[in-house]
Amino acid sequence: MIVRDKHLLPCTLILTAMVAAVWAVAPAASQQTTQPAKSQQAAPAQQQKPQPEEAGERIFNQNCTRCHATPEGFSPRISGTIMRHMRVRASLSQRDEQELLHYLNP
Amino acid sequence: MAHSKIIAILSGGMRAGKLPLLMLIVIAAAFEAGAQNTPLLSGGVAWLSSTAGGNTTYNPIIEPLTAVPVGQHLLFESRATLLETFSPSGSTQSGYMHSHFIGLTYLQGDYLANRHLTVVGGSYLIPFGTYNERLSPVWISNFQDGPLIAGIGTMSSGTGVGGQLRGSAVSRPGFSIDYAAWFSALSTNTQFSAERSSGGRVDLFLPRTGLEVGTSYGRLLQGTQENFYGTHLWWEPKDTNFRLRSEFARGQHADGYWVEADYRTAIFGGPESFLGRFEPLFRMQQTFRLNQAGSDGVSSVNTQRADFGLDYNLPHNVRILTSYARQFSSERNENIWETGIVYRFLFPAWKGK
Numbered sequence: 227m228i229v230r231d232k233h234l235l236p237c238t239l240i241l242t243a244m245v246a247a248v249w250a251v252a253p254a255a256s257q258q259t260t261q262p263a264k265s266q267q268a269a270p271a272q273q274q275k276p277q278p279e280e281a282g283e284r285i286f287n288q289n290c291t292r293c294h295a296t297p298e299g300f301s302p303r304i305s306g307t308i309m310r311h312m313r314v315r316a317s318l319s320q321r322d323e324q325e326l327l328h329y330l331n332p
Numbered sequence: 333m334a335h336s337k338i339i340a341i342l343s344g345g346m347r348a349g350k351l352p353l354l355m356l357i358v359i360a361a362a363f364e365a366g367a368q369n370t371p372l373l374s375g376g377v378a379w380l381s382s383t384a385g386g387n388t389t390y391n392p393i394i395e396p397l398t399a400v401p402v403g404q405h406l407l408f409e410s411r412a413t414l415l416e417t418f419s420p421s422g423s424t425q426s427g428y429m430h431s432h433f434i435g436l437t438y439l440q441g442d443y444l445a446n447r448h449l450t451v452v453g454g455s456y457l458i459p460f461g462t463y464n465e466r467l468s469p470v471w472i473s474n475f476q477d478g479p480l481i482a483g484i485g486t487m488s489s490g491t492g493v494g495g496q497l498r499g500s501a502v503s504r505p506g507f508s509i510d511y512a513a514w515f516s517a518l519s520t521n522t523q524f525s526a527e528r529s530s531g532g533r534v535d536l537f538l539p540r541t542g543l544e545v546g547t548s549y550g551r552l553l554q555g556t557q558e559n560f561y562g563t564h565l566w567w568e569p570k571d572t573n574f575r576l577r578s579e580f581a582r583g584q585h586a587d588g589y590w591v592e593a594d595y596r597t598a599i600f601g602g603p604e605s606f607l608g609r610f611e612p613l614f615r616m617q618q619t620f621r622l623n624q625a626g627s628d629g630v631s632s633v634n635t636q637r638a639d640f641g642l643d644y645n646l647p648h649n650v651r652i653l654t655s656y657a658r659q660f661s662s663e664r665n666e667n668i669w670e671t672g673i674v675y676r677f678l679f680p681a682w683k684g685k
Contacts, residue, residue, distance in 0.1 A: 288505065288539045292566060293466060298649075303680045306368030310401045310444070311409065315465075317500035317510050319447035320404070327368065 282329025289316040290326075297330065305331050371400040371681040375411070376471030380653075380672035385664070390418040390428075395437070395470050398681070410439040411469070436523050438491055447503065452496035452514075455524045459496070459512040459533045460485035460548045461562045461579050471676035474594055474611070475641055475655055480619045481588040483629025484581035485531070485550045485560035492516030493526040501534075508537050518554060528553040531560070542568040548581075556625060558584040573598045586630040588619035596645070604647075613641035613655065635661040649676040 286296070290312070300308065309323045318326070375396040382389050394414040401407050415433045440454035457465045464486050467473050482490075498512035513532035519525060530553065535546025548562035562581040568574070573596040580589040592615040600607035617637045619630050641655035650673065657668040 284505070287570075288503070288508065291539065291542065291570075292537055292544050292568065300678055301680055302368060303370045304368070304372040304678070307370060307372045307399050307401050310369070310407045311372075311399045313444055313447075314407060314409075314442045314450050314452070314498075317447055317450070317498065317503070317508075320444075322447065 280329060282325040282327075285318070285322045285325050286329060289318060289322070302331050369401045371398060372678065373398055373681050374676075374678040376469060376674055376676050378470045378672055378674040380476050381670065382476065383669040385666045387420045389420075392416050393470055397469075400681075405444050407442040407444065408440070409442065411437040413437055439524070446499075448499045448501070450498050452498065453494075455491050455493050455519075455526070456496055456514070458486050458490060458492050458516070458529075458531070458550070459498070459514060460531060460550050460560065461533075461581055462546070462564045462566065462577070463579065464490050467577075471649075471651075471674055474592065474613050474643060474653070475615060475639055476653055476670045476672050479579065479588075479590040479615075480617050480635060480637065481579070481581045481586075481590060481630060484583045484586060484588070485548060485562050487516070487527040487529045487550065487552060488629070489525045489527070491524070491526055492529065493519040493521075493524050506538065506540060508539070510535050510537070527555075533562075535564070540570065542570050573603070583628050585623050585625050586619060586621050586628050588617065588630065590615060590617040594641075594643075603645075609645045611643040611645060613639070613643060615639040615641070631661060631663075633662045635659060649678075650674070651676075 293315075305327055309318075309327055312318065312326075313320075313323055373396065375394070378391075378393045378395075380391040380393065382391070393416070395411060396414075397409070397411040399407060399409040413433065413435055416430060417432070418428045418430045421427050421429045436455065438455050438457050440452050440456045443451040443453075445451065457468070459465050463479055463482055468478065468482075468490075492514055494514065494516040496512060496514040499510070501509045501511050503509075511532065511534050513530075515530040516526045516528060518528040529550060531548065531550030533546060533548040535544055537544045544564070544566040546564050548560075548564075550560040550562075552558050552560075560581065560583045562579065564577075564579040566578070567576040574593070575595075576591070576593050578589065578591040581587060592613065594611055594613045596603060596608070597610045597612070598605075598608040602608050615638070617635075617639075619635045621630065621632055621634055624632060637657055637659040639655050639657040641653065643654070644652040646652065653670070653672045653674065655668075655670045657670070659666050659668060
């Protein structure tokens with residue numbers, strides 16, 4: 227028990243430092259974050275007026291972001307297989323699968 | 333047609349002689365798949381080296397993965413490991429000796445009934461904690477070696493042979509709750525080694541804050557029967573390149589935790605810039621031996637370890653992994669240096685029109 231108490235303080239300090247670092251860099255990093263290709267292609271008029279979040283993007287944020295970022299791209303011939311593979315891990319519905327296919331392969 | 337044949341074979345009980353026939357039918361059914369459902373070949377190829385206590389070990393490794401969808405609701409998937417180990421012959425001899433290992437990591441069939449229920453059968457990765465299922469592939473993990481507590485709750489081999497139910501209990505825009513429950517029979521087969529055990533995991537994910545918390549339970553149902561408990565916390569703030577992952581696991585004979593933080597330096601010119609491809613890492617781990625019984629793979633003495641890493645993400649899914657760790661225990665204190673390069677591949681299993 228003494229051993230555990232001995233290391234509690236260093237661990238707490240390390241975690242606190244990491245959290246502080248995130249808050250310090252978060253605003254700047256968010257400006258640099260790459261958006262999906264679809265967003266970049268939006269017309270200027272549409273950029274001024276925010277559009278409702280697309281279903282595929284919402285589903286991606288809701289289910290996939292906990293493990294990985296938006297994939298760089300893959301052959302359309304295996305996009306359905308990848309979605310099926312991810313359905314098992316992320317508990318997606320068949321409709322989610324279709325929306326994600328549309329989002330990742332516009 | 334092929335789909336009904338598979339069901340007939342599975343329901344009739346699969347003997348060893350029927351396995352090749354089943355594989356042929358699965359491949360034939362996959363050929364009939366739609367344009368987007370071509371079976372895939374994925375995985376990682378890596379060259380890893382580790383120097384601990386002055387001894388350097390080299391590990392070339394290939395981890396191929398295949399996924400074959402059949403019809404609208406079935407998926408067959410498998411991952412294998414081909415590992416060669418080159419290590420020093422010993423203090424009295426010069427040179428290196430080598431050994432190799434080839435084995436299936438898992439081979440499972442998934443029936444996706446709906447988002448609330450997926451039935452998994454075969455040899456599967458035990459869903460205890462997060463490392464075994466989500467971080468163990470060589471092309472995903474940030475550090476070469478797994479956490480010190482990876483053996484707690486994963487029943488020695490890390491795989492179960494039997495069935496698993498999993499899915500989403502609740503899914504709302506603000507939160508989602510997922511579950512997984514499994515039962516494994518004892519298997520002494522070389523390729524599908526497993527202990528008789530059962531357990532489950534529940535996790536809550538808050539997408540707006542990027543926070544995930546979960547709890548796991550497992551019970552070994554043979555030999556020194558024991559319970560395992562685990563909790564995990566992942567935090568990946570939205571629109572940042574920071575990730576914090578942690579896990580705590582406890583068995584009747586040992587417990588411990590790991591906390592890992594990584595940050596991709598995309599703030600310097602974006603994720604594809606020279607500087608933006610760096611990924612500094614830090615991991616803190618501790619294990620505590622409660623008694624000497626049990627075979628959970630955890631060190632026989634209390635151990636503390638701090639890992640400092642720096643990964644570099646090259647184009648075309650190639651990563652360079654480097655790290656230094658200092659490990660403290662009553663047996664010995666040592667420095668561990670690790671370097672490696674990993675390539676992740678992903679392509680269709682065959683050419684198409």
